[in-house]
Amino acid sequence: MSDASGGIAVGSLLLALLGGAMRVSTPFLFVSLGECITEKSGRINLGLEGTLVFGAMSGYGVAYLTGSPWLGILAAGGSGLLLGVMHGLLCSLPRVNDIAVGIAMMLFGTGLAFFLGKPLIQPVAPTLPSLVLGGWSSNTQIQEALRINVLLPIGIVLAFALRWAFVHTRWGLALRLVGDNAAAARALGYPVIPVRIAATAVGGFLAGIGGAFLSLYYPGSWNEGLSSGQGLMAVALVIFARWDPVRCALAALLFGAAGALGPALQSQGMTSGYYLFNAAPYVLTLILMSMSWSSGRSLAGAPGELSLVNR
């Protein structure tokens, strides 16, 4: 209640929301792009939550040891890639369900990250640089809101590039074919299992980077409560975005905004009740999921091989 005249300034709330959205959405963006690639190949990787946390830990650790946040990012991506390959290989065994493996990988990734990350809670690693786009303004709020991290534009460019690549490249077409009808792909001589393993690996790489963002930019430290389920929500987000990378990016921003609602209200001086708004992303997930599924209709645009699709 800093402002006795009551109410919260809408303009500055929106600014805080915008800045928060861009910060909070980045991990959503990377994880959902990764999941989008994996799901396009016909598999679901629920383990990306574990990959995210493990990426956060390994990225933080390497950045601390080498002093370079970029090497940290690379390490996070690399460890995500390894976890992805592991998921991909496990799912390729006969009679193995990708969702069950995903849950196991989620627990494995987080567990291993907590175990290996114990010594990393104290030290301070260098953080990623940010781009200051608000230099033209003298308003510190605007400056603050427009201070964006470098990964966000990279992710957005990547989203457009992926959308283009799915249609215009050989790999994109082959990936969609494998995800749409594995038997057809096999009959045409496309290597189904290698494509799926590769797609899961690339998905893991991106999710790992999303994790490194958490530990190297915002909040910018390593602890066990770092992730709040972004990896799982990203799966929901991909379905909501109907497996389109650009819509994934938009949905990530929406989720980011929802995630920023609580902190933004708090920063505007709301002292009680704001934590209710912290639940906004989860509520949003539930609402979107129930909207996406209308009974009796198949999900438009869903890769036919996904275990959640029945065509």
Added chain:
Amino acid sequence: MVRFLIQPPCLRRWFSDMDGTLVGANGQTPGRDAISLAAIGVSKCFGELQALDDVSMQVDAGSFHCLLGENGAGKSTLVKCLVGYYRPDQGNFLIDGREYEVRNPRDAQHLGIGMVYQHFTLAPGLTVAENLLLARGDLPFVLDWKREKTGLSEFMAQMPFRLELGAQVADLAAGEKQKLEILKQLYLRRRLLILDEPTSVLTPAEADEVLGMLHGMTRAGQLTVLMITHKFREVTAYGDVVTVLRRGRPAGTGRVNSTSVEQMAEMMVGTHIHVAVERSQGRAPDAEPGPVRLQIEALQAENDRGTPAIRQFALQVRAGEMVGVAGVSGNGQKELIEVLLGQRAAISGNILVDGEPYQATRVQMRQHGVYSLPEEPLKNACVPGMSVAENMALRNFDLPPVSLGWETGWHVRPAQLNRRARELVEMFGVRPADPSLPIASLSGGNVQRAVLARELAQPVRLLIVANPVFGLDFAATETIHRRLAEARNGGAAILLVSEDLDELLELSDRILVMSEGVIVYEVTADSAERAVIGRYMAGHETHDKELVC
């Protein structure tokens, strides 16, 4: 053949005149010619089951070769070995007299061998153009869509049937998908084309169109065709040579023009048999149709994409009556069956069984004796991973004598369940006759028999059947038709939805024609005329669109 003489000039490149000499557009002959193929001593086992046992056959270059055999005879397995989809345990293949090792479908493609599978091998989520390009295989890393689209349009313009390049495959009707499969192979300029029951989803006119074109290409020496079929009509109309398989072994081969249909049928089943199915199926002339069993009023339903599929649909089926619903696939038949079986919610309208509202619950099915054979029974009426015995008990596993216990039974008795399954397997000739196999490992025809056995073993009062003999050999077709007629004569009401007009004419008492979700024509069996029904089936513009050129 006449139809090919009126093609635009662009098309002539693909065809020849009747003498087999080429009439290339600018005097060139195509670079690649038909190839010959020989299989020598091919064997293949699936676990215990010997699907192929020392099979040899010879397919001459430029011939139209037909492969016949009962359901489960191993036809699909043989050709899948040939294209590298399966590895044979023994034996090899000669192509143009030289031995090649075909390790995977890609190898076969490089040799110019293409295959149209029994099940669609299209990616439904991709467009027609994308499916065609993916089949080509030698794509550059970055696609030049503009150039590819022009190339594809030029190719399409040369074909007797056309599909929209940008259309999503999921939106195509079954017949169009089959045409796309064949277009795909022609696009790849195959020299040997293997077709596994290519006409099962086509109307007779469409089948003639497709097979006539392929036949023309074999006469031109551009293509060798190896076709699996159950339809003798197609063998006699288009085939040069026929080879018959029986239980995984070659049972005979011969030139079509010197082999009678009876001889072919005999080779298939191994005993002397009458092919001409007696039209004994008709109801006794004095029998009066009974009370109305099934009544549908103003039914509306949508398809998966949310567009109307059934509009103001109404019909009645009486006890002791078989009502046939004719129509080209994709005109709402699938949705109608799904609504009747409780797989799809109707938007509005009433379904009454015995005059009572019917929601297709398990209790109502039992109470009114409503049973069914939906299309794609493996997907719609089975649990693929469960055994044949378990699948056969899906209707009564919770009833005595299969299960015992308080009121409905909570304790399933496997001995009873297996005994019952063995009886049914025996009675309906399901093969292999081992009820403990997972039902998904059976050939398509045998899945159909197993499901029909389960349904007809119940006290049937209303039977809802969709394409009951889809892909079945003639003997199985005969059996199933007889059983349907028996059920009807025994007082059951039967709704028979089928794309096969001959079947409808043979079995039904009344025929309705469904087009774009409504009944457009109704006629009694006695006064039914093929041509009239055909015209109503074709609708107004749908068919014209496909018969370009």
